[in-house]
Amino acid sequence: NAGVTQTPKFRILKIGQSMTLQCAQDMNHNYMYWYRQDPGMGLKLIYYSVGAGITDKGEVPNGYNVSRSTTEDFPLRLELAAPSQTSVYFCASLSGGGFEQFFGPGTRLTVL
Amino acid sequence: KNEVEQSPQNLTAQEGEFITINCSYSVGISALHWLQQHPGGGIVSLFMLSSGKKKHGRLIATINIQEKHSSLHITASHPRDSAVYICAFYNNNDMRFGAGTRLTVKP
Numbered sequence: 029n030a031g032v033t034q035t036p037k038f039r040i041l042k043i044g045q046s047m048t049l050q051c052a053q054d055m056n057h058n059y060m061y062w063y064r065q066d067p068g069m070g071l072k073l074i075y076y077s078v079g080a081g082i083t084d085k086g087e088v089p090n091g092y093n094v095s096r097s098t099t100e101d102f103p104l105r106l107e108l109a110a111p112s113q114t115s116v117y118f119c120a121s122l123s124g125g126g127f128e129q130f131f132g133p134g135t136r137l138t139v140l
Numbered sequence: 141k142n143e144v145e146q147s148p149q150n151l152t153a154q155e156g157e158f159i160t161i162n163c164s165y166s167v168g169i170s171a172l173h174w175l176q177q178h179p180g181g182g183i184v185s186l187f188m189l190s191s192g193k194k195k196h197g198r199l200i201a202t203i204n205i206q207e208k209h210s211s212l213h214i215t216a217s218h219p220r221d222s223a224v225y226i227c228a229f230y231n232n233n234d235m236r237f238g239a240g241t242r243l244t245v246k247p
Binding site: 061068072116129 | 144173175181182183184185188226228233234235236237238239240
């Protein structure tokens with residue numbers, strides 16, 4: 029199993045540009061999450077999904093959108109990128125029963 | 141006030157020392173997770189606890205639901221244990237994270 033994969037690993041955006049961060053998992057997990065981690069800060073939940081077709085906002089959803097058309101994929105869309113969105117983004121999935129979270133390797137995004 | 145507080149923020153130990161990292165939370169929870177973030181940034185799940193105590197190798201995690209407190213212990217610490225340790229609670233599909241404890245173990 030590849031686990032949770034994320035692309036790209038690094039990206040630099042200009043203010044106002046848009047992009048999609050890709051996340052995929054091959055463990056058939058229903059629960060998936062997007063987090064951001066700012067330097068020296070804890071992870072914050074952006075959006076989550078409890079299954080295909082179902083998404084909901086987390087703690088810091090403004091400026092982002094998600095979709096979940098399949099169990100495997102959970103892309104995160106940034107519209108009109110702002111410097112405040114400079115961060116490391118992690119995607120994760122949760123095993124059945126919530127026993128273990130599996131994290132992707134992260135995407136380091138810089139908005140200039 | 142953060143919903144999840146960890147202490148200490150930074151911890152330096154000599155190889156072989158017994159390490160304790162503490163986590164306090166302010167709301168009722170379904171489960172508490174301990175995570176390890178490697179110096180390269182990757183995050184792995186260490187434990188999920190809803191009660192009592194769990195052990196995996198040299199790592200032990202405990203939780204006291206009534207006191208809203210959890211601890212992560214590392215016995216016979218080793219330089220490869222150097223990482224950031226993060227506690228997080230999982231409640232009603234939401235995850236909240238502590239800021240992490242940066243552990244450095246010197247040889």
